Amino acid sequence: xxxxxxxxxxxxxxxxxxxxxxxxxxxxxxxxxxxPVMKQRLAQPSALIDLSLIDGLDTIEQKGxxxxxxxxxxxxxxxxxxxxxxxxxxxxxxxxxxxDPQVRNRGTIGGSxxxxxxxxxxxxxxxxxxxxIITNKRRIxxxxxxxxxxxxxxxxxxxxxxxxxxxxxxxAYEKFKHPASGFALVGVFVSKRGSDIRVAVxxxxxxxxxxxxxFEEALKKRFAxxxxxxxxxxxxxxxxxxxxxxEYRAHLVGVLARRAVAKATA
Amino acid sequence: xxxxxxxxxxxxxxxxxxxAKLNDAEVLKACIPGCEELNKNSDTEFQAVAVTKIGPxxxxxxxxxxxxxxxxxxxxxxxxxxxxxxAGFAKGGATVTLAEQxxxxxxTYNVEAQIGGKLAQLGQRLVNGAAKKIxxxxxxxxxxxxxxxxx
Numbered sequence: 001x002x003x004x005x006x007x008x009x010x011x012x013x014x015x016x017x018x019x020x021x022x023x024x025x026x027x028x029x030x031x032x033x034x035x036p037v038m039k040q041r042l043a044q045p046s047a048l049i050d051l052s053l054i055d056g057l058d059t060i061e062q063k064g065x066x067x068x069x070x071x072x073x074x075x076x077x078x079x080x081x082x083x084x085x086x087x088x089x090x091x092x093x094x095x096x097x098x099x100d101p102q103v104r105n106r107g108t109i110g111g112s113x114x115x116x117x118x119x120x121x122x123x124x125x126x127x128x129x130x131x132x133i134i135t136n137k138r139r140i141x142x143x144x145x146x147x148x149x150x151x152x153x154x155x156x157x158x159x160x161x162x163x164x165x166x167x168x169x170x171x172a173y174e175k176f177k178h179p180a181s182g183f184a185l186v187g188v189f190v191s192k193r194g195s196d197i198r199v200a201v202x203x204x205x206x207x208x209x210x211x212x213x214x215f216e217e218a219l220k221k222r223f224a225x226x227x228x229x230x231x232x233x234x235x236x237x238x239x240x241x242x243x244x245x246x247e248y249r250a251h252l253v254g255v256l257a258r259r260a261v262a263k264a265t266a
Numbered sequence: 267x268x269x270x271x272x273x274x275x276x277x278x279x280x281x282x283x284x285x286a287k288l289n290d291a292e293v294l295k296a297c298i299p300g301c302e303e304l305n306k307n308s309d310t311e312f313q314a315v316a317v318t319k320i321g322p323x324x325x326x327x328x329x330x331x332x333x334x335x336x337x338x339x340x341x342x343x344x345x346x347x348x349x350x351x352x353a354g355f356a357k358g359g360a361t362v363t364l365a366e367q368x369x370x371x372x373x374t375y376n377v378e379a380q381i382g383g384k385l386a387q388l389g390q391r392l393v394n395g396a397a398k399k400i401x402x403x404x405x406x407x408x409x410x411x412x413x414x415x416x417x
Contacts, residue, residue, distance in 0.1 A: 026322075037322040040384050041352045044324075115321055118395055149395045150321035206395040239394055 005047040012057070012136050012159055015049050019157045022047045027159065029072060029111030032103045051110075057161065058108075062087055065167050071110025071160040076101075078109060090171030090264060094125040094189070097175055099182040110160040116208055118149040118239065119183040123209040125173060128189030128200030131165045149208040168193035170223065172264035174256040175203070178243060186249055188256040190264055192223045199257055204249040206239040215257055225262040228254065269394050270378040275405045278370040279412045285339035285364060287411060294331070297407040299400050304331065314346065318356075320396050325353040325385065340364055354383020358397065373408075377401045 005022075009015040019025055025047035026034060037043045051057060057072040060081045067087050069078060078084055079096035098104055098112075098121050112122040113133065126133070126142045133140045136159045145153045154160070168191040175187035184203035191198050199215040202208075218227045232254035238246035277284055287293045291312060295304035300317040307313060310333040317326050327348030335343040345359030358379030365372045379397040386393070 034322045042323045042325055042384060117321060118392070149392070149399065206398060208395075241394060 007049045008053045010053050016136050016159055018049050025049055030107035032107045033115050067165045068162055069109055070162050072108050075104040075107045087167050088171050091125055094121050094173045114160055116150050116152050118208040119203045121184055121187055124187050124189040124200045124202035127209050128198050129165045129168055129191050131163050134162045135160050146209050170264040172260045174260040176252050185244055186252040186256055188260045190260040201253050204238050204253050225258040228258045269397055271398055272376050274374040275409050276372055277409055277412045281339045281364050281366050281371045284371045293411055297404050299403045325350040354385035356381045
């Protein structure tokens with residue numbers, strides 16, 4: 001490895017201070033996206049700011065009608081959390097489906113969301129439940145947070161502290177998993193909370209996670225898989241690579257949305 | 267790894283103005299995402315340094331930007347080739363055509379891009395999205411230069 005400074009702050013305020021003083025620094029959460037890239041020399045930050053010694057960043061709790069998850073909560077911990085499972089098993093299944101055991105035991109919700117990989121699972125749940133991202137500076141609604149692949153509303157020096165998910169009565173996630181990487185070739189999160197119905201898709205769009213308004217409208221009439229019968233989305237704007245064409249991905253969005261609704265209403 | 271795409275953007279300026287800007291090194295420098303340097307070797311060849319930042323990846327490319335198939339004021343081909351050191355290489359080009367329309371000029375582009383080396387190995391599933399994002403950003407920046415300076 002090449003030289004870089006390694007900081008281990010114990011408070012968010014210290015971490016923010018370090019970030020402000022080192023514009024080339026990167027925050028280190030689980031490190032499962034950043035470290036492979038550093039090993040390949042595709043990124044050479046001057047400093048890493050490790051968030052793992054900060055107390056209270058990995059809490060998982062129910063607060064009124066919301067499940068609030070700390071930014072440093074690992075995927076495996078969220079997947080197994082009795083609080084999350086009791087409130088919304090559909091949400092717990094999202095980190096449970098991420099990658100492999102190594103990634104699930106190191107990767108964090110804050111890291112996943114801040115990175116906003118177009119194939120990541122968590123962004124679908126955050127957008128699909130209309131969660132609120134709470135940073136050291138402000139609260140950001142999911143609809144404003146994701147701004148295209150690898151781009152978020154986070155400003156320089158801003159650190160995600162927790163994510164607040166409103167508890168939806170019905171919620172489920174279905175993904176078509178890439179067999180090698182575990183990434184979502186396509187993943188669809190659906191939820192129904194009162195009259196608020198959301199369908200969020202990850203993996204499919206070439207510009208990251210997005211909502212499918214036509215599906216949401218159809219589900220407003222009746223929240224059942226049948227309401228989406230025969231529906232699909234246009235292939236324009238879908239990602240295409242050696243694994244799947246844009247048309248195939250568009251087709252999967254319809255299939256997985258029906259499965260997710262069926263699961264949520266089962 | 268190769269990819270292609272097309273797009274168009276409506277510009278609120280005459281074709282001659284658009285053409286002039288397409289050949290202006292300062293304008294190109296301001297529009298190429300992450301461009302740190304763009305030095306003229308000749309009227310149609312430039313040396314460039316650009317930083318590409320996509321997610322956790324941050325690579326600095328040094329390379330050449332060339333203008334060929336010049337057909338003023340109808341269009342040209344802009345191509346670039348960059349060496350990102352250990353990161354790999356990236357090259358690509360865009361055929362740009364300009365058509366006069368009511369209220370301005372319609373710019374149509376046909377882009378093709380290729381990456382190799384570690385970038386391709388790691389970024390394979392992202393090439394399409396990344397190239398589109400960079401091209402979109404370039405033409406968005408370019409469209410913005412058509413606005414009056416005060417805007």
